[in-house]
Amino acid sequence: MVLEQEAKRLGTSVNELRKSMSSPDSAISQKQIEEAFSETTSLQTGLAEDEMKERLRLDLENQIKIKTFQTRLQELRNRTGVEIYLSEPEPPLIRISDEGPSSGSPSSPVTIVEFSDFQCPFCKRASETVRELARLYDGKVRIVFKHFPLSNHPDAFKAAQASVCADEKGKFWEYHDRLFNSQNLSDESLRKIASDIGLETKDFSACLESSRSKEQVMKNIQEGRKIGIQGTPFFTINGRPVRGAQDISEFRRIIDRQLAGER
Incomplete structure (x- = not known):
């Protein structure tokens, strides 16, 4: 509502206003x-320093755009007299399928859907957070993985395809x-990793070059675009959105509230 009113005042579209507020x-x-x-030295294997730094620059830009938009949206609310009483209202729930590689019981009270990119350093960091959440909430949380390779990560799409092929053989999480x-x-490297975890080379290669692995990745990308994802990582926790590689405390805050509601 606030964005629509401001866009009308400025004589622009909501989409254009969002872009300007994210800059x-x-x-x-x-x-x-x-x-x-310096914080991601463990991610440097096989990459030149300048390549890693360029990748980090692009990912930092995505993270900062998200934070900039959130800050300016709050400033706009303050200027227009929009007041939040007691506690800030929850953002609208995001409806997304829970199909995809998963860990944890389908009957778990909390489902985390993760959109990620294998060439994104912040996604690597977030994957470690997700692993810790699975440990802390064993039996209470289910993790569902979806692919969202970014166009500025040239190897990410093929890596996503490769993991689809590993999933067909029950080896997704190891891959x-x-x-x-x-x-x-x-x-x-994609083929070597497959061989290292015991996947048959010929079958894996055929899958990697097949249309079905590409179609599965594209299906996830389309799901992500439909709900407005622009950067990775992106999560939903029982439909509540979490953007970026947030601290584990933010995930725990939402999960604990969901579990309290279940009880």
């Missing part, structure tokens, strides 16, 4: 890139972990 005041600094690089730990997503 940060300044570019990513070299210091920010260096700090992110998922190897991809994030490697970050070398060349065709040769």
Whole structure:
């Protein structure tokens, strides 16, 4: 409602207003890139330093756009006199299928749907958060993985296809972990990882080049676009959106509230 009113006042569309509100005041600094690089040294396997830093710059831009929009939206609410009483209302629930590789019982009271990109350093960090959540809430949380390879990550789509092929043989999560730990997503590396975890090379290669693996990835991408995903990682927790590689405390806050509701 606030966005619609502001767009009308400015004589623009809501989409254009969203874009302008997401544009940060300044570019990513070299210091920010260096700090992110030093925090992700475990992700450097097989990558040149300049390639890793460029990847981090692009991912930082996505994260900052999200935070910039959230900040400016709150400023707009303040300017227009929109007041939030008691507690901020929950964002609208996102309806998304829970089809895809999963861990945890289908009867778990909490389902986390994760849209991710194997070439995204922040997705790697978020995957570790998800693993810890699965440990902390064993038996209470189900994790569902969906692919959302970004266009600025040239190897991500093929890696997503490869994991679809691993999933067909019941090896998705093992392959998922190897991809994030490697970050070398060349065709040769994708096939080597498959061989290392016991997948038959000929069958895997045929699947990797098949239309069915591509179609599965595209299906996930279309699901993500439909609900407005622009960057990764992106999560829903029982339909509640969580954008970016948030601290585990934010995930726990939402999960605990959902579990309290179940009881």
